[in-house]
Amino acid sequence: MTAPSRVRPARVAGGVGDSTLRPDGIPKLEGSFEYAQDLWQEGALWGATTRSPHAHARIVAVDVSPALSIGGVHAVLTADDVPGSPTFGLEHSDQPVLASDVINYWGEPVALVAAEDRDTARRAAAAVKVRYEILEPLTDPGEADTRDEAFRRIRIRRGDQEASGPVVVEGYYETAMQDQAPLGTEAGLAVPDGQGGVDLFATSQFLHVDHEQVVASLGLSADQVRAHPTGIGGAFGSREDVNLHIHLCMLALRTGQPVKMVYDRSESFTGHVHRHPARMWYRHEANRDGTLARVEARILLDGGAYASTTPAVLANASYFAVGPYKCDSVAVDGVGTRTNNPPCGAMRGFGAVQVCFAYETQMDRLADALSMDPIELRRKNALTTGDHFATTGQIIETPLPTVEVLESLAAMPLPADSESDLLPGGSGLTTEARHVMRGIGYAIGIKNLGFSEGFDDYSQARVRLAGSGAVVETAAIEVGQGLVTVLAQIARTALGISDVTVEHVDTSRIDSAGSTSASRQTQVSGGAVLKAATTLRDRILHHHDGDDLTDQGVLRNGDVIVTMGELVADDWQETATFRHPPTTAPDEYGQGKLHADFAVAGHRAVVDVDPELGLVRVIRVDTAQDVGKALNPEAVLGQIEGGIMQGVGLAVMEELVVEEGIIRNPNFTDYLLPTILDAPDVEALLIEEDGSWGPFGAKGVGEPPTISSTAAVAAAIRAATGKAIERVPVRPQDIAL
C-alpha cells in the first residue's frame, strides 16, 4: 500500500498569524472570570501572616496565646509547625517557611493565623507577640561584596585580555529596585482533601515547581498535593517564587477547613521578590573606526536576604553585559550579594534590563567621543547570526536581525514638534510650554529566550479530541499575556481543526510546562502543542488512510470518511514533550553554548522635559522588535505596548525606596506606576524571519520590550538636558539641579 499523499492543513480560521481574540476575554469583560482572589468555599477560613517589623533581628520568643484567645481564631502556627522542610526556594532552598531564629528581611513571615473572617485574621496576626533582639542589618551591597556575602560570582574572560583601543569611555551606573506590581495581589485557597492531602489554588507562574516546594515543606508525598492553575491578575516575574503557597496548605491541613488568603497591596510589596537594584562599572575601548576593542564591566546586583533567582539573574546581567554587539576582548565580573534588603528575583527582563541601561549609555558616550552618529556606531558593532557572542563566545545560530532593528528604527518617522497636548507634570500644569526641551534617544537590547546554562528546559502538552473538536491540556500558566490564545492557534493550524480550546490542568494530570517566564511559553509550550498536534493528526490520518483532517473529520479525496463525532468517540489523544536545543553550563571563564536563542529589540524615545522643574513627559517610544514569526500580531503588540510602559516606569518613576532594609513606599500612593496620562504613543515594527526553533519560527516576545525602552528614555532625557543621567529612575533633582 502506498501512503496517501497528505495535504498540509489548510489555513484554519483562528490559526497562526491571525489576531485571534482572547478566549478568556468575555468572562473577563463580564466580571465572571474567576481570579485567585475570587475563590471561595463554604466554611472557608481566612488566613493572615505575622511579619517582622525589623530587617534583621533574633527571635527571642514567640507568644501566640494573645492571638489564640481572640474569638473566631482557629489556628496560629509558627516555625515549629512546619511539618517538612523548614526552608524552600526556587533554585536554593534557603528561605524559611516561617522564621524560627533569625529575621533576615523586613516583612519576613513569622507566624500564620486562620480565623473566621478576614478582619479577625488580620487582628490576630497583629496580636502574635514576638520578642526580638534587634541586630544591625547589612544593607550596603558594596560592603556585602567586601565581606563575600554573595549568592554567586561570575567571571567572564574572553579573548586577548591585553587588547586595547585608543578611544576610551568609562562610567558608573545605577538602577533602582523596581516592583512588578501586577494589579492582582497574591491570593489563593487551599482545600484539605480529608485524607491528609490538599488541593492548592494559588497565584503562580510555575505550577510544578510550586508543587515540589509545597510537597517538601508539608512532608507529604507528591500525589497528596495537587497544585491547580487559577485566574491571575498579571505576574511579570513576581509569581515565580513561593510565597503564600505553603502557608495556605499548612493552615488548611491544621484546621481541616479550606483556607483563603489575599495579600493586601502593602503585604504584596513584601510578599514577592523585586527587580534587583544594580551598580555597574564600565570601560569601553574602541578603535578610531568605532569597532569595539575591549569591554570591561563589573556588575553588582543586590539579591537581598534570600537566593530566589539571584544566581540566574546575575548570570543574565553578566552574559548580556556587552549587549547585541561584537567584541573579542571581554572581561566581566558579576556578583549577586546577600544583604538584609528585600529579596530580589525575577522581573520581566531578568538582569538584561539593568545592564542595557549601562551599556547603551556607554555606547552613546563612545559615539560622542568618536564624533560618530550613535546609530552608525551601533550598526558597525551589531551582532548577527554567525558571530561569536561577545561574552560566552558561542556562535549565534538563530536569526538575529540587529542591523534591521537599528535601520528600521532610524527610518521610522519622528513626531512633529508640536505633537503633544500634554505637558510634563501632567495635570499639575505648572510647566510652561516655552520652557520645554525635546530630546530623542535610541537604545537596543538583547536577551536570551528560554532557560540557559544547561537547564533541562521542557514542556509537556496534551492534545485530545473532545466535544466537537480538540482540547489542549497544559499546566502552563496564563498570566494575561495570551498564552491561552496562542496555544489554541498553534493547535488549530497544526491539526487543521478550528474548534480548539485550551484547558489548564493541575499537577496530577500532566507533567511540567516549565515557568511562564524567560519569554519561553510560546516557544517551549507552543513547541509541545505543535508536536502533539502534528503527531496526532498524522496518527489519525494514517489509521484511517485519509488525506486531510478538518472540522468535519477525516477526508479522503475530498469526502468525509470518518466524522469528527466518530473520531471523538475513539478518544484520540497525544501527549508530547518539547525541549529546546540543549545548552551547556559555563566553564570557569563563562564560556560555552549557554543560551538556546536570543531576541533583539530597539527603542527610540521622544521626551519633553521641563529642565527647571525637572519634569519629564515621554511623548512616544517607537520600536522595532525581532519576533521570529508573530503568531498573533495584535497580542504581540499588546506585549510590546505593555512592556514599554514598564520600561518607561523604571526610567522616570518606579522605585522601591529602601532605607535600612525597610521599604518606605509599599503602596500605590508612593510607589508610582505609570497612568494613562504617562503612556507614550507607540509605533511598533515587527521584524519576522525564519529559522528560530520556536513553533513556525516564533520567538518569545514578552521581555524584549522592557530591555532597552528604559535606556532609550534615559538617552532622550540626556539629549534634552545635557545631564549625565547615570541612574534610573531619573528624579526631578537629577535634571533640575
Next chain:
Amino acid sequence: MEVSMTVNGRAVSADVEPRTLLVHFLRENLRLTGTHVGCETGYCGACTVHVDGKAVKSCTMLAVQAEGADVKTIESLASNGNLHPVQEGFWERHGLQCGFCTPGMIMASVALLDENNNPSEDEIRHGIEGNLCRCTGYHNIVRAVEYAGAKMRGEEPPPPDWEGGE
C-alpha cells in the same frame, strides 16, 4: 448594622460591620466578584462601580454610606447576552490582557461616555486617569473607548490599528 441598597436592580439588605467597605460588601456578602481590589487605598480604580450613576471607587466608601443608593457593578452591564458597547470595545480592540483592571476600566469608561459620547483622545485619557493598568500600556484601552463611543453614537467604529497597514 443593617444596610439596604439596590445592586444591579435588585434590592439587597444585610447586617454588616460599620467598617465594611462597599467593595467587600459587594464581593463577599453579595459574591459579586467582578469588582476587583488592587490597592484598597483609592489609587488603582480596579474597584470602580457606579453609585447613583456616578463612577465611584468602591474601596473608598463604606457599605453603610451606600444606604439607599442605586449601585451598579460590571455584572449588570451586559443585557440578554449582549455586551455593552464598552465591553464590546475592550473585546474587539484587545483592551485587556490579565483583565484585572478591566471591570473598573469599563465602569469608569461607561460613566465617561454617559456624560460625553464623543470624547477626544485627551478627554478619554483624563476621564479614566484614575484607573491603573499594568499590562496593556493603555493604548488599546483608548481604542476600546473610541470604539464604544462610536457605537453609542450609532456610527461605524474606527478600524483597528492593525488592519489596513500603517
